Amino acid sequence: MQSYRVLLVMLCVLLASGCGAVNRGIQIGDGEHVDGDVRNVNGAIRIGRDCTIDGDVRNVNGAISVGAGTRAGEVRNNNGAIEIGSEARIEGVSNTNGRVRVGAQVRVNGDIKTTNGAIELAESVSVAGTVEATNGRIRIGEGGHVTERVATTNGAIEIRASQVGSVVGANGHVELLDGTHVEGELHMRETRGTQIRSEPPRVVIGADVVVEGPVRIEREVRLYVHETARTGEITGAEPTSFSGERP
Structure with missing residues (x-):
């Protein structure tokens, strides 16, 4: 009886405004x-x-997909992937257990964060905030x-x-490629505890x-700096110069 009451209260909260559901999916048409x-x-x-969503989009135990050109908060x-279609306008993205994929020319007026999951940004994505993962890779397209x-x-x-x-970065490779411009620092943090990697991570500062x-x-890292790259002061590692696409 108690669990039924809790579920009923949750359902009432979900349906009080906007669009909500429990134990079934939600489909919003073009x-x-x-x-x-x-x-x-x-x-x-x-x-x-x-679509236009005047509020936020929130889910527990299920994927979220936002179509191209949609505007939302x-x-x-929490526990499911997030997919954002191209040219969408979003106020921010956060995920606890699941990847985040963002399509081309999306504008995010805030942070993109995951705890356990990768973050992948397609071409020409603009983020007015941070892109941060605890356990997961990050890829940012051209x-x-x-x-x-x-x-x-x-x-x-x-x-x-x-x-x-x-x-x-900390426990993973870092590759800055194809003329990427970092306005501030590049920092490889000290790590404590058991190290999973048998070899130190590579830090590559590529061409231009x-x-x-x-x-x-x-x-400990293996630091490679392209002969055409430009950096501030380097401390904590001896750089190896290279030419060509990759060391």
Whole structure:
């Protein structure tokens, strides 16, 4: 009886405004307008193309997909993937257990964060905030712009032909490629405890890359700097110069 009452209360909260469901999926058709939040528990949320969601999109135990050209508030998930279609406009993205994939030319007016899951940004994605993962890789495609830091603890970072505020890594490779511009520092944090990797991570600063701030290395790495790259002061590691596409 108690569990039934809890479920009933949750359902009432979900349906009080916007669009909500429990133990079933939510499907919003192309071009629809939702005046409020979209919330769900135990089921997928699928939002079509060119929709307008005046509130946030939140889910527990199910995937979220947002169609191309849709405008919405924050997209939040706990236990499920998040997919954002091309040219969407979103206020922020966060996920606890699941990957985040963002399509080309998306604008995010806030952070993109995951706890356990990868973050993949397609070409020309703009993020007015941070891109951060705790356990998962980060990939940023060409033409991207992240105003603040790109950071992960356990996972690789790959950034191509993009502009970012700063880069922070720890237990994973870091590759800055194809003329990427880092406005601040590149920082490889010291790690404690048991190390999983048998070899130190590689840090590659590729052709025509600019790191305006310092390169601070606090752990063992293999550091490669292209002969055409430009960086601030390098401390904590001896760089190896290379030419060509990769060392």
